[in-house]
Amino acid sequence: MLVEPFGRLDQDSALRQKLLPCCRLKKGDIWVDPASHHRIGVCDATKKSDILNLFGKEKATLAIQDPPYNVIVGNENTHNLCKMNLHNYMAFSQQWVENTLVILADHASIYVWLGADQKDHFQPLPDFMMLMRNYDELTSRSFITMRNQRGYGTQKNWMAVRQECLYYTKGQAFFDVNAEYTDIPKILRGYYKEINGQVTENLQRSKSENIRAGNVWVDVQQVFYRMPENVPGCYAQKPMKAIERIVKASSQAGDVITDFFTHSGTTLIVGELLKRRVISCDIDEIFAEITIRRLEHFRKTGKTGWQCGNPFPEVKEFRIENLDIEEDDEIPRIQTGTQTTLF
Numbered sequence: 001m002l003v004e005p006f007g008r009l010d011q012d013s014a015l016r017q018k019l020l021p022c023c024r025l026k027k028g029d030i031w032v033d034p035a036s037h038h039r040i041g042v043c044d045a046t047k048k049s050d051i052l053n054l055f056g057k058e059k060a061t062l063a064i065q066d067p068p069y070n071v072i073v074g075n076e077n078t079h080n081l082c083k084m085n086l087h088n089y090m091a092f093s094q095q096w097v098e099n100t101l102v103i104l105a106d107h108a109s110i111y112v113w114l115g116a117d118q119k120d121h122f123q124p125l126p127d128f129m130m131l132m133r134n135y136d137e138l139t140s141r142s143f144i145t146m147r148n149q150r151g152y153g154t155q156k157n158w159m160a161v162r163q164e165c166l167y168y169t170k171g172q173a174f175f176d177v178n179a180e181y182t183d184i185p186k187i188l189r190g191y192y193k194e195i196n197g198q199v200t201e202n203l204q205r206s207k208s209e210n211i212r213a214g215n216v217w218v219d220v221q222q223v224f225y226r227m228p229e230n231v232p233g234c235y236a237q238k239p240m241k242a243i244e245r246i247v248k249a250s251s252q253a254g255d256v257i258t259d260f261f262t263h264s265g266t267t268l269i270v271g272e273l274l275k276r277r278v279i280s281c282d283i284d285e286i287f288a289e290i291t292i293r294r295l296e297h298f299r300k301t302g303k304t305g306w307q308c309g310n311p312f313p314e315v316k317e318f319r320i321e322n323l324d325i326e327e328d329d330e331i332p333r334i335q336t337g338t339q340t341t342l343f
């Protein structure tokens with residue numbers, strides 16, 4: 001079974017040598033979208049000069065940051081992935097957080113996706129929470145958990161099936177508990193209550209319009225190769241549904257939103273669909289190129305990703321083939337016991 005015959009794009013140096021000449025941006029370059037004025041740069045999120053150059057005079061009302069998590073998932077014997085030591089990871093985090101504060105508007109929201117390594121004192125989540133306490137202008141608002149698919153493989157250890165997202169605001173940030181946000185289904189059955197003489201069951205009552213926004217997201221399918229939004233090679237792609245929920249709740253049409261770690265370009269596609277202007281970057285030219293191509297592909301075909309197709313048709317090695325998977329199989333790209341991912 002060959003789901004992704006190529007390895008991680010940031011680690012496969014032979015493939016990188018083939019892809020790099022296809023990238024229109026080099027380090028420090030910025031692409032300005034002629035149609036909707038989005039901006040995509042090859043920038044280092046930790047470098048203030050890069051971020052100021054990317055933003056110019058613009059300010060963002062929403063930042064959705066999805067940095068590398070510093071967590072190894074899966075079978076740690078099979079890969080040569082290395083974690084940063086926590087001290088260095090926190091220095092890295094402090095730099096990009098401070099750069100985010102520089103470009104945030106007076107009234108703004110910031111969401112940060114993170115992991116917690118259960119084999120290593122849950123780093124970096126608690127350390128990151130402590131870091132965020134240092135910024136008086138930020139108010140903590142919610143600690144969201146998004147459920148991943150259940151894992152396969154070893155029966156011995158706990159399988160991490162969650163990703164964490166911390167939500168903070170600055171000033172009087174916009175927040176709309178829209179239908180999408182309150183759409184999260186109740187998953188506990190069997191709690192009955194009498195309402196207006198009628199016995200109602202828990203699941204039935206979850207359809208009420210007055211339900212509060214929940215911070216345990218159990219209704220988001222992790223991206224895998226059968227989904228139209230799949231971007232081959234992007235090992236840490238976030239589902240559009242999760243990003244849409246954030247964008248709809250914490251921004252309005254016409255707002256500038258940002259994401260310093262664009263990777264597959266999920267925030268850009270969601271921003272385009274919801275009429276936000278996106279200013280985004282990645283340190284890696286290849287992910288910046290994929291992000292721009294994803295937008296172009298969307299405008300040309302109406303498709304939000306390539307499913308099993310090839311974002312770089314000019315590089316024949318970059319191709320998913322030999323799919324011999326049962327129709328109903330759900331093979332998430334990350335968090336499985338057979339694959340090791342550092343994200």
Ligand SMILES: C[S@@+](CC[C@H](N)C(=O)[O-])C[C@H]1O[C@@H](n2cnc3c(N)ncnc32)[C@H](O)[C@@H]1O
Nearest residue numbers: 044045066236237238261263264266282283284
């Ligand atoms: C977890 S992924 C982001 C996934 C993204 N939200 C998506 O849906 O596709 C992290 C990305 O951060 C990028 N990255 C790592 N260090 C960076 C830095 N210092 N500045 C900018 N980008 C960085 C990596 O190249 C990688 O593409």
